[in-house]
Amino acid sequence: MEESELVSRLRGKDRLALEYLYDHYSGALYGAILRIVRKEDIADEVLQDVFLKIWDKFDSYDNTKGKLFTWILNVARNQAIDKTRSREISKEKKTTGIDNVVNRIDRSDYLEQGIDDIGVKDILKDLPEEQRFVVEYLYFKGYTQSELADEHNIPLGTIKTRLRLAMKQLRTTLGVT
Numbered sequence: 770m771e772e773s774e775l776v777s778r779l780r781g782k783d784r785l786a787l788e789y790l791y792d793h794y795s796g797a798l799y800g801a802i803l804r805i806v807r808k809e810d811i812a813d814e815v816l817q818d819v820f821l822k823i824w825d826k827f828d829s830y831d832n833t834k835g836k837l838f839t840w841i842l843n844v845a846r847n848q849a850i851d852k853t854r855s856r857e858i859s860k861e862k863k864t865t866g867i868d869n870v871v872n873r874i875d876r877s878d879y880l881e882q883g884i885d886d887i888g889v890k891d892i893l894k895d896l897p898e899e900q901r902f903v904v905e906y907l908y909f910k911g912y913t914q915s916e917l918a919d920e921h922n923i924p925l926g927t928i929k930t931r932l933r934l935a936m937k938q939l940r941t942t943l944g945v946t
Contacts, residue, residue, distance in 0.1 A: 772837050779827050787824055794838065795820075798845040801911065805849035815852050819845045836916050892942055900935035903928055 770789055778786035798819060803812040822844055830840050893901050906912045914932070918925040 773832075776830070776832060776837060779823075779830075782824075787820070790823070790841075791820060794841060797838075798841065801842060802845050802849040805846065806852055811852060812849075815845070815849050818852075819848050822848065835920065839912070839916060839920075842911060892939060895942060896935050896938060900931045900938070903931040904935050907932065 770786075775786055775789065779790065795816060799812060799816050802815045802819070803809065806812050806815060819841070823841055826844075830837065834840075893904060896904065903917065906917050907914065912920070914925060914928045917923065918928050
């Protein structure tokens with residue numbers, strides 16, 4: 770289904786369009802939500818809330834400001850962030866057993882370092898501006914190559930070339946072959 774048809778049908782409250790949206794986008798949204806909330810049961814709950822919000826608030830989508838996927842991804846991210854700030858999650862964090870705290874600290878020391886902690890932003894400074902722009906949008910802002918090309922009027926082939934050159938330079942900088 771074309772995006773314009775999907776948008777039109779969602780505005781008309783077509784349930785089959787919502788099913789189509791769920792079938793084609795729920796996996797990507799779930800992954801984004803899970804990275805934020807870090808618990809599958811909570812991610813499931815947030816995903817359901819996201820689709821309810823999309824259904825209820827679809828009139829607020831403005832296709833002149835961006836692609837449908839970008840909008841629903843922002844809805845998902847905002848819902849996930851709101852959930853992590855909720856009383857339910859805050860209360861759970863306060864009552865987590867000491868074993869879980871020790872385990873979480875151990876994992877965070879080795880697996881969950883932030884981008885700044887491992888110096889990624891410093892490494893990206895060495896890239897030419899157009900390559901850094903592509904890497905930041907694709908990896909840190911969650912754009913697809915096609916979305917980036919469409920939104921910034923850059924040919925898709927140029928996006929792919931810049932990304933390939935950036936990855937090559939980053940491998941050289943990091944000593945990875």
